[in-house]
Amino acid sequence: MANKAAPDAPPGSAGGTPTRRYSERSRQAIFEAALALVGEVGYEKLTIEGIAARAGVGKQTIYRWWPSKAAVLLDAFGSAADAYEHEGLPDTGDLAADLKAVLRATVDEFNDAAWQAPYRALVAAGTNDEELSRSFVGRLMEPGIRLYVERLRAAREAGELDPDVDLRIGAEMLLSPFSQRWLMRTGELTHAFVDTLVDQVLRGLRRRD
Template sequence: MANKAAPDSTRRSERSRRAIFEAALALVGEVGYEKLTIEGIASRAGVGKQTIYRWWPSKAAVLLDAFTADADEDYAAGLPDTGDLAADLKFVLRATADEFNDPAFQAPYRALAVAGANDEEVSRTFVARLLEPGIRVYAERLRAAQEAGEVAEGVDVRIAAEMVLSPFSQRWLMRTGELTYDFVDTLVDQALRGLRPRG
């Protein structure tokens, strides 16, 4: 009688986790955050809702993990450094504008912004996993530019990174205007005008 290998519970758990992530991201785009439910996610993912509650305490926690699942990989390479700070920032922010204008990205991000406004733990985790690493890679690129003489010596590169990113985020989150390439390019040019060495 052939020996049957025991089921790999780790692989099964990872499969279920991925199915739950895909279901949460798809459903929030289809029904919105208010109508998103654990039951709906479980049904779409083909798992029992008790499986979800075993891993996450709320729909916000599920969505947060789903949305940030690959965040480490996204930031691992940092920003490009061609020696031209303006060109590098414009290149990355244009790509970011494309991403933020994608409905598949917008739905979960906006949902998490709403959830974070009402849940301190969700907000803290979202900042730690997504916003802080993003600011950090911009600050590192600005520090390299500072060492190369493209940014003034006394500039706080962390604050400089926020100067570039905050107007972008504000425009998108509050819908005060479109995220266009022209906007991105102007934002970078004006920010760098204040950051470059004098003379």
């Protein structure tokens, strides 16, 4: 069977050719332009034409790879999430330490102004766009939740957690307060906060004996 690039891959993706390298540079430039612009003008005013101009590519290049500005943004965020999902959460044998390390890194990311503005714009747009909201959850949120579920599963199998614990709810217990604090700005997002969050959640999930 012939080697065939994925439908959303840049042209020339089937080998390490100059065309592929150029296409990947263009793809990265488009991602960077989309994230910068949505943070500056908001989702409603973001256009494919604006992204193309900022990235230095033709708008037809973008339309060849993505059907909409939402698809561009979801892929821009998702490209980083994909690598994270492939690696999985660390498993050093110390569940609390592993969760704290990951959530501390997430705090640093969510507090980065260059990343925070575009992400907030996309979340805000999703509140009024059901299709975008579903895509956002499926492309960005669910893969992250699955990583936490799998790390908790490993801990449960190792006898660290109560055998009857609901892994999905356990993952949401870790992530929901984090998201709430960040989205609603109900408090400062800090390393100390996530350390306390992990300790209190695990206190409820661990074996009673």
